[in-house]
Amino acid sequence: MTSLCQALVPWLSLLWVARVADGMPDPAQRDLDLLMREEASRQTGGRLVLNAAEQKLDSYLHRLKQREMSAAQFPPAMHFFRAKPLIQKSPIFKLLQEMPKGAALHIHTSSLVGAEWLVKNVTYRPNCYVCFTWDNSVRFLFSERQPFPRWDCFYWQLLQSLRARIGDTTGFDNSLMQQLTLVTEDPEEEYPSQEVVWERFEKAFMAAAGLISHGPVLQDFLYRGLEELHHDNIMYLELRSGLSRTYELDGSIHDKVWTLKLFQEVIKRFTADHPDFLGARLIICVHRALSVNEVKTAVKEAIQLQKDFPDVVAGFDLVGREDSGRSLWFFREALSLPAELGVTLPFFFHAGETDDEGTDVDQNILDALLFNTSRIGHGFALARHPLARELSVKRKVAVELCPISNQVLKLVSDLRNHPAAVLMSEGHPLVISSDDPALFGSSGLSYDFYQAFVGIGGLKANLATLKELALNSIRFSSLPARLKDSALVTLQNKWDDFILKHS
Known part of the structure; x- marks a missing residue:
């Protein structure tokens, strides 16, 4: 039986080629095409009919996506x-x-x-105070006078005065921006678990x-x-x-x-x-x-x-x-x-x-x-x-x-x-x-x-x-x-x- 099947394979392949060459559809291929069309119609956007201009842009997008998906670095697979x-x-x-x-x-x-707008615009406004807490997070407060201790903050500093003392305005502003986002160069190392990243997430909100x-x-x-x-x-x-x-x-x-x-x-x-x-x-x-x-x-x-x-x-x-x-x-x-x-x-x-x-x-x-x-x-x-x-x-x-x-x-x-x-x-x-x-x-x-x-x-x-x-x-x-x-x-x-x- 095995030898018979092996003998039939080349013959069946030639028959399929002949049917296609003669314009006769292959039943299996036709059924597969129907299944694929039905499945595609169920996906998001599958029932929409694109006009000629939309189809042209769609073909271009498809080519772009093929190129990006075959690249050595595929963005959606990376952090x-x-x-x-x-x-x-x-x-x-x-x-x-x-x-x-x-x-x-x-x-x-x-x-x-x-965060860049908040730091470079809002924190430069008059009467903006900053406090650094025991757990290395930051708090801000606008006040017409030095604020009393509150939350985890025992000492508030006027940001305008602090910047003047520090000198390195760019470095200081960058450090403030880091407090307001989760962005880091090594996220896998910085956030090894959901608990760690959520803790940092909530601190940024509070800041x-x-x-x-x-x-x-x-x-x-x-x-x-x-x-x-x-x-x-x-x-x-x-x-x-x-x-x-x-x-x-x-x-x-x-x-x-x-x-x-x-x-x-x-x-x-x-x-x-x-x-x-x-x-x-x-x-x-x-x-x-x-x-x-x-x-x-x-x-x-x-x-x-x-x-x-x-x-x-x-x-x-x-x-x-x-x-x-x-x-x-x-x-x-x-x-x-x-x-x-x-x-x-x-x-x-x-x-x-x-x-x-x-x-x-x-x-x-x-x-x-x-x-x-x-x-x-x-x-x-x-x-x-x-x-x-x-x-x-x-x-x-x-x-x-x-x-x-x-x-x-x-x-x-x-x-x-x-x-x-x-x-x-x-x-x-x-x-x-x-x-x-x-x-x-x-x-x-x-x-x-x-x-x-x-x-x-x-x-x-x-x-x-x-x-x-x-x-x-x-x-x-x-x-x-x-x-x-x-x-x-x-x-x-x-x-x-x-x-x-x-x-």
Whole structure:
């Protein structure tokens, strides 16, 4: 039998060649083509039909991606801190920078603007004090007189005087910038575990807080952040904010209503200066380290703030590291309040930002859906929850995918292995966002789009993938239906201009 099969192989091969030469389709090849087309139609963007100009740009992108994937150094397989210079040289990245990306739906206030602007602009303002703590972190405070000891700070120094004494202004400023980001030359050595990188992550947030929560700074900071997003061809923002107590030089504290009015004023001024920017809304956040009663109070407050500022407040979320924090189920009494009170408070929960399968934290994905979350922040664990995947597709609950954040915070090292590859392959609703871009030495969305498109999506991801991800950012935003429709028209017009320019 073996010898017979061996004898038949050359004959069958000749027959197949003859059939192809005669124009007769091979049945197996035809079936394979059908399967491949069906599978491709299910991926993100698989149902979109590209016009001739889009197809031309898509072919060009495909060739560029083949070249980058075959290079000795493949950026998505490297830590972002090492890959960033390579990404900046990529022709794909340059195209993505020009591409209209729609909305940024998952960014935290404290990381909206780069550390360089904070250090070289904000810390040079009058009355800025600095303190170095026992654990080698830094705190800032604006004050009309030398501050009293507070937090871990026993001695505050006026930055203007300190710089004059040090002399090496460049070196000193660089050291301050290092305190405000996670960026380092050797991330693997510097951050050997999730615990270490998260500790450094939270210290950077605390360092920035004293600068950003000063009233005059917050106003400039928000405007600058919108400028950076607009420059990256982003047209709308949903910002996660704890509405930290904003303070003045004399130490007086503003309430959250004052801060929301400030945000409202900045958005009004920015959209007047940039008519193609659609605006921004806030998702009010509290830390998951709080007690149930404290979160109850926060939920009630968020309900009232949304009632008072319906165009500004989008909803509510819990933030902080999931693995060391309390689960969503722990706060079920607080999160059930809107339904019990008969009011609507949309939730936008961080859920599944973990690689600890089977834990209570891992179940946050199901808890988020149980409490009718509008979107899922990160959703790294979603791929291993088939029921949650099914429910989120049925309910049109998009995942806010933040590739660089997931890598830097050590959930995945090689982005080709990111579980969102499964979600992209089956067309699960996704949006791309950047989480804490300033802390990662990133900005806008282009870097995260690159990592998702080239790394997670692989060679299958194409121009239609990019187009659907951009459209999704408007579809799954909290904008009212009427504004969504007009935003989608605006985005399509921007997309057409982009295609025309590069076709």
